[in-house]
Amino acid sequence: MQPTRVIGLMSGTSVDGIDTALVEISGQDVNLQVKLIAGETYPYPAKLQERILSICAGASISMAELATIDDAIAVSFATAAKHIQQYISPGDPPVSLIGSHGQTVYHRPIGDRELGTDHQAIGYSLQLGRGALIAHITGITTVSNFRVGDIAVGGHGAPLVxxxxxxxxxxxxxxxxxxxxxxxxxxxxxxxxxxxxxxxxxxxxxxxxxxxxxxxxxxxxxxxxxxxxxxxxxxxxxxxxxxxxxxxxxxxxxxxxxxxxxxxxxxxxxxxxxxxxxxxxxxxxxxxxxxxxxxxxxxxxxxxxxxxxxxxxxxxxxxxxxxxxxxxxxxxxxxxxxxxxxxxxxGLSAAFKEAIAFAILAYWRTISLPGNLPAATGASQEVLLGEVYSKS
The missing domain is CATH 3.30.420.40 (ATPase, nucleotide binding domain)
Known part of the structure; x- marks a missing residue:
């Protein structure tokens, strides 16, 4: 079986750029093998980075602007995914999958508020940079929004690595x-x-x-x-x-x-x-x-x-x-x-490990393997992570 070529995309709470890893993945879990072909960090446009940081700091934002920023982040992630493909040699297999963590702008762990007497309080985490748009721009199937599956079964949605x-x-x-x-x-x-x-x-x-x-x-x-x-x-x-x-x-x-x-x-x-x-x-x-x-x-x-x-x-x-x-x-x-x-x-890149991790989580999602570890997130069970958006 040929290895699967996947791009992992990650921007963390530092908002210092989009870590992008082009990898080959084979195996499943205990026999998992990953080869890093290329890794690059692509900066956000300065104005977008500034606005993301202000939102993370609690700045008010309208729904219209939220939608615009969601799109702008997705475009930046898609652009990074397109750029990293320059490292693919002619005749090599193409990329078949993207795993995008997105940009976290708000994270409220489990139990911060009551949802009602008949419901257990669950957490909330918002990552911008919608996978549907990344898939549309790149023409590559994209998995994103990884945290919600773990949160839905009582977990924090973090850490996922x-x-x-x-x-x-x-x-x-x-x-x-x-x-x-x-x-x-x-x-x-x-x-x-x-x-x-x-x-x-x-x-x-x-x-x-x-x-x-x-x-x-x-x-x-x-x-x-x-x-x-x-x-x-x-x-x-x-x-x-x-x-x-x-x-x-x-x-x-x-x-x-x-x-x-x-x-x-x-x-x-x-x-x-x-x-x-x-x-x-x-x-x-x-x-x-x-x-x-x-x-x-x-x-x-x-x-x-x-x-x-x-x-x-x-x-x-x-x-x-x-x-x-x-x-x-x-x-x-x-x-x-x-x-x-x-x-x-x-043998695992310290600079791009998180981006590599989300490439693997996307790969696991497409072969129906769980991605979370309940002992780490507090979830009640193992679940598939990520929403899959086919190329259009």
Missing amino acids: PRVDAFLLSHAQESRCIQNIGGIGNVTFIPPRGDDWLSKIRGWDTGPGNSLLDLTVQYFTNGTKKYDENGNWAASGTPCYSLVEKWLNQDYFHLPPPKSTGRELFGVNYLQDCLQDAEVYNLSQADFLATMTELTAASIVHSYQNFLPKMPEKVLLCGGGSRNIYLRNRLELLLGGVSVANTDTV
Whole structure:
């Protein structure tokens, strides 16, 4: 059986561009094989990115504008999917499927409100960039809107990558944590493969990843810089550990998994509260950024220490935050003797792992395999994920 060529599309809570992965997939689950042919990150048009960020920060929007932005995001995703196909050589098999996560603009985890005495409260998550339009523009069958299936059976709709992590990154003897550091951090704990190992996998959102770091840099530079490259700015400062200890008292960090979060919590308002807390310490900008970086590292380690059955033997990093050298060094120090590396070291691109994951989830959807892991999302059962839109 020939491998299936799939494009995975992903833009996370950092809204820093559309990660695009062109892959070949074969097998199903335990025999799953993935080859990355090409990966690129395509920027949003500046005005669209600015508007997405304002919506994520709570700006009001009319239904007419919502529809326009939904279309604009879909066009951007479709354009990325068309561009990545330049890496297909003449005579090679064409792409037959696209898996698009879309752009999350609102995420409300399960249980935030009551729906009535005869109904159990369920969550809500909104991703823009409709799959029907991507399929129409590209002429390629597209799977999108992955979260709603898990939410419908009582899950958070996040994180959705643990099942993919399990089949791509498990080890026969070694327990591992796969730690994605995007705008929000999420972890998959994978025990050694053995009896009933899949049921022992756990996953959840650990808290802020790059979101607060990027917002801090943008605040201090009036938007002239978007992020702290390699963590160099933070590395020039000194963390205020008293502030980190105070911030770790925030309710989310003590909430047991399954759990998920987003910019709705760790966004602009949270940063403003942190800046206010820091006033009495007279921190320099570098000190404050170092302190925010310490919060990301410390919240990850706090999460492991409080909610894992045991500490892992190895932590594999992925996502944009895996390139932040200072953050990685702080995480490694706080983890003590636990080995820390990027997923590149075990053959899976750290930069494009999330996009690869949604290519796989789309592939699983078309061969009728479930994509969620109830132990990670809190869903009542395994379900097919994603809505399928045929080319037109």
